[in-house]
Amino acid sequence: MADAVYGTAAVEDREAGIASRRRLISRIVIYGLLGLISIVYIVPFLVVFLNSFRTNIEIGANGLISLPQSFRLDAWPQAWSDFCIGGQCNGVARYFWNSVAMVIPATIISTALGAINGYILSKWKFPGSEIVFGCMLLGVFMPGQIALLPWAFTLGQIGLANSVYGLILVHCIQGLSFTTLFFRNYYVSIPDDLLKAARIDGAGFWRIFWKIMIPLSPPIIIVTVIWQFTGIWNEYLFGVVLNSGSNQPITAALVALSMSGTTVRTYDVMSAAVLIGALPPLLVYFFGGKYFVRGLTQGAIK
Amino acid sequence: MAMAGQAVSAGTSTWDRIKKWTPIFIIAPSILASFIYVFVFAGWTFYISLSDSTLLPSYGFKGFENYVSLWTNRRWSVAYNNLLFFSLFYVTISMAFGLLLAILIDQRIRAESFWRTIFLYPLAVSFIATGTVWQWLYNPSSGIQFLVNSWGWTDFQFALTSDRKNAIWAIIITGIWGSAGFSMALFLAGLRSVDPDIIKAAQIDGASWFRTYRKVILPTIGPIFIAVAVVLLQFAIKTFDLAVALTNSGPGISTTFPATYVYDFMFQRGEIGQGAAAAMMVLAALAIVLVPYSLYLVWRRRREARNG
Numbered sequence: 309m310a311d312a313v314y315g316t317a318a319v320e321d322r323e324a325g326i327a328s329r330r331r332l333i334s335r336i337v338i339y340g341l342l343g344l345i346s347i348v349y350i351v352p353f354l355v356v357f358l359n360s361f362r363t364n365i366e367i368g369a370n371g372l373i374s375l376p377q378s379f380r381l382d383a384w385p386q387a388w389s390d391f392c393i394g395g396q397c398n399g400v401a402r403y404f405w406n407s408v409a410m411v412i413p414a415t416i417i418s419t420a421l422g423a424i425n426g427y428i429l430s431k432w433k434f435p436g437s438e439i440v441f442g443c444m445l446l447g448v449f450m451p452g453q454i455a456l457l458p459w460a461f462t463l464g465q466i467g468l469a470n471s472v473y474g475l476i477l478v479h480c481i482q483g484l485s486f487t488t489l490f491f492r493n494y495y496v497s498i499p500d501d502l503l504k505a506a507r508i509d510g511a512g513f514w515r516i517f518w519k520i521m522i523p524l525s526p527p528i529i530i531v532t533v534i535w536q537f538t539g540i541w542n543e544y545l546f547g548v549v550l551n552s553g554s555n556q557p558i559t560a561a562l563v564a565l566s567m568s569g570t571t572v573r574t575y576d577v578m579s580a581a582v583l584i585g586a587l588p589p590l591l592v593y594f595f596g597g598k599y600f601v602r603g604l605t606q607g608a609i610k
Numbered sequence: 611m612a613m614a615g616q617a618v619s620a621g622t623s624t625w626d627r628i629k630k631w632t633p634i635f636i637i638a639p640s641i642l643a644s645f646i647y648v649f650v651f652a653g654w655t656f657y658i659s660l661s662d663s664t665l666l667p668s669y670g671f672k673g674f675e676n677y678v679s680l681w682t683n684r685r686w687s688v689a690y691n692n693l694l695f696f697s698l699f700y701v702t703i704s705m706a707f708g709l710l711l712a713i714l715i716d717q718r719i720r721a722e723s724f725w726r727t728i729f730l731y732p733l734a735v736s737f738i739a740t741g742t743v744w745q746w747l748y749n750p751s752s753g754i755q756f757l758v759n760s761w762g763w764t765d766f767q768f769a770l771t772s773d774r775k776n777a778i779w780a781i782i783i784t785g786i787w788g789s790a791g792f793s794m795a796l797f798l799a800g801l802r803s804v805d806p807d808i809i810k811a812a813q814i815d816g817a818s819w820f821r822t823y824r825k826v827i828l829p830t831i832g833p834i835f836i837a838v839a840v841v842l843l844q845f846a847i848k849t850f851d852l853a854v855a856l857t858n859s860g861p862g863i864s865t866t867f868p869a870t871y872v873y874d875f876m877f878q879r880g881e882i883g884q885g886a887a888a889a890m891m892v893l894a895a896l897a898i899v900l901v902p903y904s905l906y907l908v909w910r911r912r913r914e915a916r917n918g
Contacts, residue, residue: 334819338717345711346728348787352743353735371756372746425640432633440637444644449900450652451848453872453889457658457667457882458651481643488640513632542736544851549877559738563855566742575746586739593734597727601795604733 353586360384360579367575387580393565400581402554403561407541407588409472410557414479415536421480422487422532427521429488430495431503432513441492447485452545455482460550470551478550479540486539487532490606494528495521527599534596535603538589558585652893659886667882676887686888689866692778693895696867697846700785704842705835707786708793713823715794716801726798729791737788741855744784745771748856774864777857781865785852789845793838800834801827833910840903847895868892 355373363378370377389399429441459478460469468474498521506516547557556564562585565578593600659677662670680686711729715722732740747753750769758766770780804827812826850869857865859874866874869892876885 334717338714338719341710342714342719342725346725349728349732349791352740352747352787353731355747356743367752371760372749372752373754373757374760421640425637428633428637434634440641443648444641446648447644449844449896450648451869451889451892451896453850453869453892454655455647455651456655456872456876456889457886458654461667481647484640484644484647512629513636538734542738544736544738544854545873549873559736559851562738562742566745566855567858573752575752578742582739582742586735589734589736590731593731594727597723597730600734601726601730604792605795605799 356579356582359575360387360583362576364574364576372575383576383580384584387577387584391565391574391577391581393561396554398554400558400561400565400584403556403558404584406472406555407557407559410475410479411537411540411588414476414483414540415533417476418480418483418487418536419529419532421484422489422491423522423525423529424517425484425488426491426493426495427517429492430498431500431516431521441488444485444488447482448489450482452482456545456549459546463550470553470555472551472555474550475546475557478546479536479543482546483536483540487536490528490532490535490603491525493606494525498524527602530596530599531603531606534592534600537592538600541589561585655886655889658882659884659890661883663882663886665880665882672883676883680884680887680891683884685863685866686868686871688863689868689871689888690891692865692867693846693849696778696782696785696849697843699782700789700846701839701842703782704786704790704793705838707790708838709797711790711794712797712801715798726795729794731791732788733792737851738855740788741784741852744780744787745856748780771857772861774861777861777865780856781849781852784856785845785849788852789842793842796834796838796841797831800831804830836903836906840899843899844896847892847899868895 351373358376359367359372360383361379361381362376363380366376366378387399388401388404390397391399393400393403425444429437463469463471463474463477468477502520503516506520511519541557542559543557544559544563548560548563551557551560562582565581657669658667660671660673662668662672715725719725748769748771750756750767750772753768755766755768758768770776770783808826808830809822812822817825848869849867850873853859853865853867853870859866859870868888872885872888872892874885875881875888
């Protein structure tokens with residue numbers, strides 16, 4: 309009897325042992341794969357980060373992908389204010405500030421307009437408002453190439469050719485369809501009853517917007533701001549076509565910098581320059597990651 | 611609609627009528643801007659594609675000549691063949707890789723958000739920055755080839771960007787690196803939306819891990835596959851930044867894409883008419899993907915509504 313009890317316990321033990329070993333193996337496989345793939349993801353920008361502190365001589369001797377054996381900070385100030393791009397040796401600072409001057413107003417204006425449009429298209433529907441919304445949606449899919457010539461012509465006519473203001477206008481109108489879509493889809497889920505009560509108390513269009521809609525909106529405002537900020541900061545086509553020389557945004561400067569046909573590549577300074585250009589959206593991503601992903605999935609599946 | 615109606619019935623003074631029109635006045639400029647952007651601009655480019663514009667826009671009508679010369683241009687045939695080749699591998703591999711990542715992350719792993727952050731950060735970086743960095747890595751005398759050679763494997767060759775035949779793979783690989791995280795995010799959202807009871811039922815029936823995914827979970831997220839494919843195809847058709855930063859259409863013209871072709875002809879070669887014709891083709895390619903997709907969405911919504 310005792311033997312029998314002991315026997316079944318042993319079998320159970322062994323089964324439990326197999327199960328737990330199998331679990332262990334599957335865990336090793338999962339984390340192993342994740343770790344390997346992570347290396348492929350981290351290495352490219354880690355290398356750039358490390359190289360911005362190495363001397364160019366050392367990079368030339370040991371290659372881009374190797375552990376640093378020297379350390380210096382010079383590359384960063386050089387990239388910022390001395391580096392030569394297209395014959396001008398003032399670094400990326402100017403282009404960086406162009407991007408800042410472009411992205412902040414364009415993000416604020418397009419988000420504000422999107423909020424108001426979304427509010428109207430969800431809570432103040434009028435005959436034909438669904439058709440209007442459908443037409444605005446088409447803007448989401450328009451390829452930039454289609455609008456290049458008309459923009460170049462229009463900006464020239466209104467005196468905004470080759471200026472940061474021109475790019476602000478372009479990004480506001482191009483972003484309008486996205487921001488309207490985000491806010492409209494968010495506001496649709498706010499119950500109409502909430503607004504009805506406010507109406508009975510005599511609240512009008514703007515009061516309902518400020519007192520009811522905006523207090524409920526922080527999540528969608530953050531999603532939209534992050535989406536617009538990263539999108540406009542990273543945009544290249546309009547920046548390179550509509551503006552030239554020292555009026556271009558940072559993305560255009562980075563291309564000019566890596567194309568500039570000097571014989572020796574100054575990887576140290578160029579690495580610092582690329583990081584300066586990539587940093588603002590990366591910071592936004594690391595601090596607002598959750599909202600960034602939400603924007604991504606909402607922007608994709610309409 | 612109902613609310614606007616109530617506003618009217620509450621009183622019909624002039625003031626009320628003005629108030630009723632407020633929203634329409636406020637949204638009118640946005641509607642106008644969008645209308646100009648979508649219809650007027652597209653129509654304008656279409657008209658230029660039918661004109662005799664060369665260095666500057668000109669409005670002499672010459673019919674479809676620009677389209678004829680576009681489709682007989684060897685560079686254009688390189689461009690659309692590249693687009694087809696790129697789309698095929700970029701879309702399928704990004705999806706497969708993203709699905710793998712999503713399934714791995716879905717295994718109740720520790721520090722999930724840490725892993726997700728790693729795979730998604732390329733999406734916050736511009737394709738220009740990503741392309742520049744990868745262009746360095748592809749450089750045989752300092753990047754990946756140099757590294758492997760220095761390990762002692764001196765015959766190893768990896769010089770995609772200077773090789774006419776394989777340069778497109780440089781763009782495909784970097785493109786996948788940049789957007790696999792995106793398809794991961796969408797697939798993961800899909801996997802999380804599957805009813806846990808179905809999964810439990812399958813496991814009680816003794817279905818293996820692999821079988822549960824293949825037979826139970828993945829079929830229920832079919833619509834996500836289509837959505838991811840459509841979004842990635844859109845990215846592929848618009849491919850411009852990556853091609854510029856990685857290879858600048860070279861070596862020679864071997865990595866020309868439709869979008870880079872538009873840019874070249876409009877602004878480098880002063881053939882605005884033909885550039886506009888190519889831009890219309892980019893628009894047409896997007897329509898070929900998006901029109902059936904929107905019809906499919908409408909059809910699915912109707913079916914869902916009918917089935918309750």
